[in-house]
Amino acid sequence: MDFVERHAGWTAEQSAAAEEIRARAGGGGLKVVRLVFADQHGLLRGKTVTASEVPAVLREGTGIASSLLAKDTSGRTVFPLFTRESPLGLPELRGAADMVMVPDPLTFRMLPWSPGTGWLPRSVSVHGAPYGERVREPVPGVLLETAEGWLLLDTGFNTALLRDPALRRRYYPSPSYQPELPGPGEPLPAAPAAVGVALEEITAVAVSRLHADHAGGLKHFAGRVPVHIQRAELEFGLSGRPEVERETIFRVDFDDPRIDRRLAEGDREIAPGVTAVLTAGHTPGHQSFVVDLAGGGGYVFTGDAADLTENIDEERPAGTSVGVPPEATLEPIRHLKRLAADRGYELVPGHDPVVWPELIRRLTGGQV
Known part of the structure; x- marks a missing residue:
């Protein structure tokens, strides 16, 4: 009898979910799994295991250091662990003894396709959020079939810049912002190919802004297809001002004379049924996208005008802004909410870790 059978008391539903996870792990559908729990501050703690370890973890759990419970919100250990006193009133934790963490199979979620995932402070997305709170945000792209061909948004x-150690230290020095890639290859060509679309079939690209998580893949399209961007965004990116790179806008991503830039100065239809909407504030030329579906209905993709659902529902300002106070980022959010409400369209926040997996499941019939 294994640890889970002896102590966890899983329901039949949990056991069935665990079997599905084991099948995914054995069938090559998983590479790594992040196991997390919320500590007493509400911060996520945990560890990552490889797919080969998943079956054993689902039988026996996995060991983690109890010192994770002795930290403050900055990650510093503040409770003594190597004393005669009982840390946190629990003698079992003396000496930073290991604990066993058993995952709940019903909470398992596959991350949506994205050319990467960012692990960052929630304050990057929500102004005023405690800096110590971390969130893992997907970095999605949207591939649309239009009357003029395939259009890629972001x-x-x-x-x-992520795989070369020296370049990573140069461009991503902060431990609070460390992007993760989904695998060893180039995710952008691989993801369209997974749905039967070759990179060469994409006929146009639009970027919501020049941040590294949105413009970094432009190298694949230089000299090939038009790239839609707001003029104010490009001018800021090429301005040479020191704050540009501090905003994670890297000139190496987009300063290529081969890129066929199509500059907008406000709202513009960039393809049949797809309109770029100027939502400046987060960056000087940020644009969101309104997509009309041929069969009726549609979507409003906010981009970084609203990273998370709470930016929309609670009207929380964007975590960062350029040239305007944080409160000025609320009007673009309200504008997008009005657009979505007037048309009856779904409003999709740019990086929400709950919304995107659910959207992908609905659009793919559960094949994430």
């Missing part, structure tokens, strides 16, 4: 990270 292009993800420049993988070279």
